[in-house]
């Protein structure tokens with residue numbers, strides 16, 4: 001009885017019969033009859049190798065078979081080495097291409113950052129003039145304004161303030177891309193700051209019929225942080241919360257002591273965010289609703305910068321959300337220097 005699995009070199013050599021015929025060591029008829037025999041054996045559940053049958057039938061001797069198998073193996077080995085070399089060459093070529101593409105991307109990214117940095121600084125100078133003259137006009141320095149003129153200039157003032165904020169965000173972003181955001185921590189009245197941000201956004205919330213409120217039971221809460229930057233972050237988070245909450249919804253800012261620190265949370269009952277998209281939301285200039293018919297404005301820089309500012313404080317900006325129900329953004333601040 002033959003063993004079921006024949007672990008001989010021949011098992012590694014496909015089309016051995018063809019090679020033997022090509023070398024003139026076997027006739028075509030002999031090969032056909034040996035193959036037929038092999039088929040019959042297989043039908044009975046046996047698995048003989050072709051070489052074995054050829055030797056048993058006396059078509060070739062064992063030495064010839066072994067030599068033919070060895071020749072074939074050597075051929076395959078050479079072919080394998082060649083294809084390995086080709087493969088290696090291909091990998092090298094692809095790696096070089098990828099490196100080139102990466103370099104190009106890095107250059108483009110640098111170019112983008114330089115462009116943002118230059119353009120935002122260039123925009124700041126004319127804005128200073130625009131704002132200066134608006135203030136002079138409102139102060140009646142060029143003669144008294146009638147109520148319509150006054151109202152028009154007020155609109156201009158708000159628009160110029162908005163534009164200035166946008167320019168400042170761009171400048172902050174371009175600085176943050178090349179170095180870490182500089183913060184100067186000091187003892188600050190966190191309660192007063194929280195209240196100020198809420199008050200500043202009340203009109204915006206009222207326009208959308210959203211209830212905006214401060215949840216803080218301790219009017220004495222203080223933190224050790226950069227007040228201007230923290231105000232900016234909370235303002236951004238509230239701005240988002242109002243933007244992405246339908247009318248009749250609710251947005252609140254919760255400020256509570258926790259384990260010797262203070263946790264600040266902005267909570268909304270808005271459209272929510274798919275957790276699978278949390279990461280991309282923090283990408284610069286990235287907005288989850290990327291369609292050209294976006295209802296909400298903005299540049300997609302708010303969260304990128306908010307995260308960087310919170311991290312510059314040695315903390316983390318943590319998001320949790322249930323699509324369709326609402327979102328929560330939290331971060332911690334320390335109460336005193338380490």
Ligand SMILES: Nc1ncnc2c1ncn2[C@@H]1O[C@H](COP(=O)(O)OP(=O)(O)OP(=O)(O)O)[C@@H](O)[C@H]1O
Pocket residue numbers: 236240241244268270271272273281282286287288289297298299300301302303304327
């Ligand atoms: N509270 C939220 N609820 C639902 N989606 C949100 C919320 N906050 C942020 N997002 C999503 O994350 C995206 C990125 O927010 P980010 O604040 O960075 O940009 P933006 O508000 O669109 O623009 P900008 O802040 O520059 O004015 C938003 O476009 C929105 O799709």
Ligand SMILES: [Mg+2]
Pocket residue numbers: 236239240298301302303
């Ligand atoms: Mg925003």
